[in-house]
Amino acid sequence: xxxxxxxxxxxxxxxxxxxxxxxxxxxxxxxxxxxxxxxxxxxxxxxxxxxxxxxxxxxxxxxxxxxxxxxxxxxxxxxxxxxxxxxxxxxxxxxxxxxxxxxxxxxxxxxxxxxxxxxxxxxxxxxxxxxxxxxxxxxxxxxxxxxxxxxxxxxxxxxxxxxxxxxxxxxxxxxxxxxxxxxxxxxxxxxxxxxxxxxxxxxxxxxxxxxxxxxxxxxxxxxxxxxxxxxxxxxxxxxxxxxxxxxxxxxxxxxxxxxxxxxxxxxxxxxxxxxxxxxxxxxxxxxxxxxxxxxxxxxxxxxxxxxxxxxxxxxxxxxxxxxxxxxxxxxxxxxxxxxxxxxxxxxxxxxxxxxxxxxxxxxxxx
Numbered sequence: 324x325x326x327x328x329x330x331x332x333x334x335x336x337x338x339x340x341x342x343x344x345x346x347x348x349x350x351x352x353x354x355x356x357x358x359x360x361x362x363x364x365x366x367x368x369x370x371x372x373x374x375x376x377x378x379x380x381x382x383x384x385x386x387x388x389x390x391x392x393x394x395x396x397x398x399x400x401x402x403x404x405x406x407x408x409x410x411x412x413x414x415x416x417x418x419x420x421x422x423x424x425x426x427x428x429x430x431x432x433x434x435x436x437x438x439x440x441x442x443x444x445x446x447x448x449x450x451x452x453x454x455x456x457x458x459x460x461x462x463x464x465x466x467x468x469x470x471x472x473x474x475x476x477x478x479x480x481x482x483x484x485x486x487x488x489x490x491x492x493x494x495x496x497x498x499x500x501x502x503x504x505x506x507x508x509x510x511x512x513x514x515x516x517x518x519x520x521x522x523x524x525x526x527x528x529x530x531x532x533x534x535x536x537x538x539x540x541x542x543x544x545x546x547x548x549x550x551x552x553x554x555x556x557x558x559x560x561x562x563x564x565x566x567x568x569x570x571x572x573x574x575x576x577x578x579x580x581x582x583x584x585x586x587x588x589x590x591x592x593x594x595x596x597x598x599x600x601x602x603x604x605x606x607x608x609x610x611x612x613x614x615x616x617x618x619x620x621x622x623x624x625x626x627x628x629x630x631x632x633x634x635x636x637x638x639x640x641x642x643x644x645x646x647x648x649x650x651x652x653x654x655x656x657x658x659x660x661x662x663x664x665x666x667x668x669x670x671x672x673x674x675x676x677x678x679x680x681x682x683x684x685x686x687x688x689x
Contacts, residue, residue, distance in 0.1 A: 351574055351581060352397045354380070355388035355427055356453050360404065363420040373407045374400060377670065379625065388427060389570060391621070393581075393629065394455075394477070401482050411520035414485040415527045418492025423500055426453060428570070432563035435556035439501060440548045445560075449567045452574070456486050462540075467509065468548055470494050470541040484515060487539050494541055495528055501552050508543050512536035580605075580615045581626065588630040595631075595654040598623045632668045635661075639677045646673050 357380070366374060371382060378396045405413060423430035429449050433442035447459050456478040462469040472490050474483045491511065498506040510531045511524065517534045524532040528541075587601045601623065602609040616622055631653045638649035650661035665673050 351391050352394055352455070353388060353452060353570070353574070354384055354390045354392060357392075357397065357400050358385040358388055359421060359425050359427075360417060361385055363417060363425065364408065370407055374403045376403055378403070389573075391574075391618075393621070393625075395629070398479065398482065401485070402479075405481070405485065411518065412488060412523035412527070414488025415492045415523055418489045419496050419527065421493050421496070423497055428563040428566040429453060432560050432567060433497070434500075434552075435554055435560040435563070436552055437555045437557070438548070439550060439552060442501070442552065445564060445567075449571060452567065452570055454486060454490060456482075457490055459490065463548065464545065466545055468543050468545050470543075472539045472541075473514075484518060487513070487515075491539065491541050492527055498543065498547070502547065502550065506543075506547065508541050510540075510542045512538060512540040512542075514539050580612065581621060584612070584616070584623065584626050585630060588627060593652050593654045595627055628664070628668065631664065635665060635668075635673070636676075639673060640680060642677075642681055646677075649673070 361371060361374065364370075375382065378392075378399045380392065380396065380400070384390055410416070423434040426433075429446055429452060432445045436442035436445065443461055447461065450457065450459055456475055458473045458475055460471040460473075462471055470491070472487055474486065478486055495508060498508075508528055508530045510533065511528045513524075513532070513534045514536055515534065521532060521534075583605055584601055587604050588595065596604070598612070599609045602612040605612065613623065616626070634653050635649055638644050638652060639646075646661075647658060650658055653661060655661035655664070662672060665671075665676070669676055671679075
């Protein structure tokens with residue numbers, strides 16, 4: 324397991340506390356957060372169908388919080404979420420619905436901690452199990468503590484504000500879950516411009532809200548760090564943190580087979596290998612490879628599709644390449660098969676996708 328350094332960095336009388344943040348490979352995700360969002364929003368059957376469109380997630384999988392999916396499929400879910408619930412400040416509302424218990428072993432470890440600092444550091448350490456797109460720093464000053472949240476750059480621009488809103492709203496709610504309604508931030512700072520619903524922010528955080536600031540921060544009086552929490556239970560906390568550690572280890576170890584298969588597929592170029600050929604390249608049996616992929620909610624075919632889709636999108640961004648050339652580079656001998664697959668991957672034709680990215684079609688699309 325790889326960790327970031329553990330230290331306290333001093334500057335202008337303030338200490339930024341760094342914990343051993345679990346550093347995964349970044350491509351695999353657990354189903355937990357998706358299922359939690361669906362339950363929190365009390366989605367109808369029609370809404371659920373819209374949320375899962377294009378994700379290859381079956382409704383039954385939502386009851387398996389530690390089955391795995393790819394980052395792209397998870398991001399597709401969050402895009403669907405914004406389209407299905409196009410309300411201003413969706414992240415603020417959703418964050419307010421996610422109690423500590425809703426967040427599984429991470430939340431339970433926090434809930435049964437002795438002090439707030441202990442709870443925060445556990446949650447920060449395992450944040451990647453829930454929201455791997457964000458960095459969360461704790462800055463402790465003489466009179467106040469700051470939750471500082473920033474994007475890692477992995478999320479697409481249209482989702483970045485949503486994720487910031489979500490985590491800041493979760494943190495505010497969890498403070499009140501620990502200490503009651505009197506636990507309020509003194510100020511919220513956001514690095515982005517006012518999105519047009521300042522009132523929603525003010526109602527959510529119940530304090531002054533400032534936009535176009537140097538960082539995204541939630542500020543509290545420091546004394547909350549020293550207060551005892553309501554439900555300390557060292558045995559439960561230890562068992563939940565052990566479970567978090569096991570989940571983090573599995574996320575890292577099991578990601579290796581997926582990355583290895585993807586590497587084999589990419590190296591093969593247009594000559595996509597069979598499942599047996601790929602397994603032989605990795606010096607394992609096809610049966611073992613199928614089992615390991617299935618445990619992560621993946622299949623050899625889904626990885627072939629992922630590699631082909633990425634290759635197709637990359638090719639379509641190059642106006643000098645014809646669609647026929649791109650189809651051949653993706654391993655399709657006939658255009659009809661490529662068009663059918665691309666429509667299944669993206670919901671549009673290759674020409675329509677290219678036009679949306681580059682503008683009007685040119686002769687290379689013929």
